[in-house]
Amino acid sequence: MFKLEMPASYMMPAHFGPRYAGEKSSGWYHDVTVMAIPYVTDRDKLAALLPPKFEVAQEAVISVYYVCNNQIDWLAGHSYNMIGVNASVVYRGEEETLEGTYSIVIWENLADPILTGRELQGIPKVFADIPNHSINSDIWRCNASHFGHKIIDMQISDLRAPELEEIAAAHAAQAGKDNPMGWRYIQKVGGFEPRVDEYVTFPSENRIKQVHYGVGELDWKKLTWEQNPTQYHIVNTLKELPILEYKPAVITKGATNLFLPGRPTRILK
Amino acid sequence: MVDTNAHVCFIGGGTMGCYNALLAALAGHRVVLYDVSEETLLRVLPTMNDMASHMIAAGLQDADGVATALERVGTETDLAKALDGAWLVSESVFEDIMLKRDLFAKLDRMCSPDVLLTTNSSALLVSDMEDALEHGERFAALHSHLGAMLFDIVGGPRTTSDTKEKLQDYVKQLGGVALMLEKESKGYVFNAMIGPVLTAAMLLVINGVATVPEVDRAWMKRTKSPMGPFGMIDLFGTSLIYDSWNNRPDEAAFAEMKFKILSLLAPIVGAGRLGMKTGWGFYAYPEPVYAAPDFLDGQPDTSSADYTLTAAWTQNAVLLAANEIVSPQVVDQAWMVATRQPKGPFAILDDIGLERALILFGISGPLAGPENVEKLQAFLLTQLKQGKAGRDSGAGFYTYPEPAYLQAEFISGEAI
16 A cells, blocks of 8 residues: 655655655756736725735735746756736735735646646646747747637837846835745635635745846737636736836846745745 | 155045055055045045055055054145145046046146146046146056056156156055056056956856856866956956946947846846955855865866957957057066966967967957957967967967066066
């Protein structure tokens, strides 16, 4: 009879034994390119998306970001891309209050990080085709689609080097707010009630090597059930969040570490 | 002869003004440091103390000598008082051509014609400013290097040999090496080489060819130096390099490069990672990884980064000689004095061999400017035609097996 042996990390199919965890599988993503386009949206409409205990931050800012991940240690050097949506929030739990970002949704183009992210960390990941970004005439573009139908087009143009004051201000604004959060929700088998219902935080370390600022532009698509039966409601809801004001878009190149011994993924209190 | 009762006046209380004034005071000169800002002048003595503590730690000065020297330092916000009794004036104000022209016109009017006027500018030429003075014969560049006893002396069209000789004597009194340039040249000698090396290093990282440690390993392996280009940027201060690029005009030829380099440096400088002085720049101090004994373990003799850095360095060195700014031997002397490395770029070219160097220049591209490619090739080909193909042939820029750069007096501090 197969028996689970702890401590080890098991995922389905669990009876084959635990996942490999060793010196080759660090949390480092060594080559990471990010296009982030933040904007101010309608406070009430954003609040309507947040589960209990989460409030919209002082400024109702949403950031849509594309990430091109390469040289990923835990994937033996393989790559994947993602497009995610974060909201600036405050979490007010029974024992702690955290300022940070709430992950509304993340599309990824590879099953492995989707499964581990959802099951082990509670990050709301779904699948989409996300080709590598293109750069043409100094305009950076990327997109996501599923079942052959576009979800979003993103672009950043008018690139410039950041001013030192902008970098310093970004650091100051981020101080104490480096808390990415999410909602781990899994429905009970054979019923509609939740089997898992908990809020989580999944810190990471980002080492930025280059930064460009620019002008961002987002184009969410309107989709029907026939076009994208599992995600059309997500995409249409995001399209309904108005873009009241774009903030400076940012392109960064650097490295990311998802496993921080001092700040592990944990359930919020 | 210099009037020993007279003092040296330093205009501008920033880093270089403080450094130059400290060197003069350590050599026994009375100095007066002038700045329009009282706040800046209040920082002069702490800055000098900080600089002197590094010198003491390095065994270059003793504490008593520093204390005595600092007693010779005065500060002044009144320019007339600062200039009264000065025999030499050294300017280190912001690199703004109009500011400097106005200043030198004023100094020219306020000082008697026998007072020497000098600029420490590294970006502007004497000829950019000298027509603002009536007495251009006493005006020259006296350019120092932070942390190195190397001084460039360059005259303008009217500068007399007497002026240059007095400045040469002054540098000798400081215990430094006076580098007499035959012609004006932007970046003088050392900066004209180190600048392209640092730029090439940053572009290697920006373009994803190599990482910061890989770049530094390549350079350290090639030059036997204790740090690589990014260690040097940390030493000079990341903000200094950032400012030098940020203040560059947006010329079309450099716009893309400026954008890329500022995008690399801004997140570092903006986060307060100013280099060694703040404990963090590209590396963390006081124990940067490049100082670890195993840092170079496994590093191959050559790499893409090595080719690029060596080509950027040696191409710009050859350009200095090809343009007859200074001779190859003087280029090497300047490099060795400034960096304390055992060889200069022409000795390295001899090691590589000039035929291979031509190939290296070809594959690495025009790192001294596309307009200079033919000039560089012609310079090396002339050497080759004379049978001076490098170390393996017994002669190159030096004669082997006992090249001049191995002799102690090569960098003895005498004027070169």
